[in-house]
Amino acid sequence: AQSVSQHNHHVILSEAASLELGCNYSYGGTVNLFWYVQYPGQHLQLLLKYFSGDPLVKGIKGFEAEFIKSKFSFNLRKPSVQWSDTAEYFCAVISGGGADGLTFGKGTHLIIQP
């Protein structure tokens, strides 16, 4: 069975700091990769996704992620965080078919201090 590991469960940064959240998955075949975000009191929403093509994908609000197949990784980055980025971030994977259910990591709680 596939699994997703997120290395940092709690991250605290100051505004304007750079962000990188780690994500590794276990499945060795074709994968579709996602980062979801949940702002306080809001629904889970998609930040960005990778299905194929350019391994560097850009999402909403200045976030990007890089798919490194050899490392089974899909790390999330943002060069300069804002207070409004405070949220829970989840990495997720679908193996094979794109319509399958998502396998999520445990999430990273990010707090940005003004």
Add this chain to the structure above:
Amino acid sequence: EAGVAQSPRYKIIEKRQSVAFWCNPISGHATLYWYQQILGQGPKLLIQFQNNGVVDDSQLPKDRFSAERLKGVDSTLKIQPAKLEDSAVYLCASSGGAGGYEQYFGPGTRLTVT
């Protein structure tokens, strides 16, 4: 476009009682998912429907959980009887139509079993 609707938003029951959750997906979305999110963990897929047929229910505890999607639109998830460990947020998501494989999540139902 209206999002995924879920009700109730909150439910408190005693163990061994039964409970039901309702989900109305985005119009035109053929695929519907139910996830369970226990505090401190990422969402876990319980069941996936394609129209009104079950695609994957491998992680659904079938001795106490049941779900149906009549007419391929709304869905209900039932727990009978509930256990303390069922306390969680139950998320409904849907995908399909112009959105392709992207899953759109509802606000969830927070269940507390006492």
